[in-house]
Amino acid sequence: MIDYLKESTFAVKDVVLQAWKVTKENYFSVATLCFLIFITASTSTFMAFFMEELHIGIKIVMLLIFIMCYCVIELCMIKYIFHLLDDANADIKIIDTLPTRKEIGRFLLGTIYFGISIFFVGILLMPVLYILDLIFKFAVSQHLIDGYAETGKIIVNIAVVIAMISIFFTFIRIIFFPFFIIDKHSPPFESIKLSLATTKGNFIKLMFFLLGLVIVQAIVFGFFYVVVTTGFRLINFFFDTDINQYISLIVVIFSSFVIVPFTTAFFAVAYRKIMGDYKGDEHPDIIHNIV
Template sequence: MINYLKESTFAVKEVVTDAWVVTRDNYVSIATLCFLIFLTVSTSTFMAFFMGELHIGIRILMSLIFIMSYCIVELCLIKYIIRLLDGGNPDIKIIETLPTRQEIVRFLIGTVYFGASIFLVGVLLMPVLYLLDLVLNFAVREGWINNFTDAGKTIVNVAVAIAALSIFFTFIRIVFFPFFIIDKHCSPFESLKLSLATTRGNFVKLLFIFVGLVVVQALVFGFFYVVVMTGFRLINFFFDYDINQYISFIVVVFSSFVIVPFTTAFFAVAYRKIMHEYKGDEHPDILHNIV
């Protein structure tokens, strides 16, 4: 077990390092795609203030346009980083990374499958929560818990914890489906099956990897926040100018130019590593790879 934990820790370090190197060495090229992400997110945020006054049909249309634009740019970023990891030309043009119409459709359908999988996990938890309710009611009758109010609070807390862990577990198992669509040209359902198959037996390692991603992002965001807020405090000290109105804009800039590119590179590196270690079937079934 100790050796496995050491191996998992090494995997985290290796994935973080490789993702950082790819992002750092090619950031000028990646920044172009990041700028497109920034335009999409900032435009959608700006339009959100005015869409409430528009007709429902126009709002739906605009929302679909923004979602489609973000998906296209994100798929471009995934394809670009995968080519870099495979030793591709760093001077590749953006037009060459544009996803095909089939890839976009498959990604959108796969996203629906992704959401449906999360929802299905919630439905499957219902019997568990029902049994939990029976157990806690029995505990109240036996005097182990003071009253039904305490039991209700316990049920809510335990249910939230179980739901969060189950959703997180499901997320880890199927989060790589876009990479199979872009890299292997798989169908939406096939990409979910491959994601389940390649992550089978690697939950602890993937958990360490995702925790590493969260820690790195927290450290980077903390540093960014301290530097930016220190600068703003100096501006306020000398010019007495309120900068709080720009906080949301700063968050969008940070997310678009720091979080999104590094996170995408992180997932791409993790995807390449689990694919390198995968020795299973090219067309796996679901039942044997769920657990």
């Protein structure tokens, strides 16, 4: 077990360093996509303030437009990172990384499958809540708990925790499905099966990957926040400004220009590393790869 943890730690280090190298050396070429992400995020945030009084149909249309924009840009980012990993010296144009209509359709359908998977996991966990309800009713009858109101609060809190854990586990197991759609041109359901197959037996390693990603992003965000707050303090010597009113803008900028490109590069490198170790079937079944 100790050897496996050491191996996982070194794997995380390799993934972080390679993702950082790809992002740093090609950041200005990725900046165009980052700017598009920033424009889309800023526009959607700005429009949210003016969409409250609009008709529900217009809201749905606008929501679909923004979702489509996010999908296209994110798929572009994935395809662009793959080109950089395969040939760092290639002259890659953004236009060459545009996803096809089939890839966009498969990604959207795969996202729907992802939501269905989470719903299905929630259905499987319903008996747990039913058993908890019986246990707490027994506790109330034995005067171990004050009343049913307190019982309801406990069950709701447990249900929230179970939902979050189930979403997290499902997210980890199906996280690579967009990469299979772009890299292997797999259909959406086949991509989910491949993601389940490649992540089977790699849960601890994936946990280390995510932990490494969170640590790196926390360090970068801390540096970014210190720089921004220092800049606002210098501005306060001349102008009376409140940084709190710019928090949302700061978060959007950081997310668009730092989080998204590095996270995409990180998962692309992790995908290639796990796929390099994968010895399973090219067309796996879903039953034997769930657990």
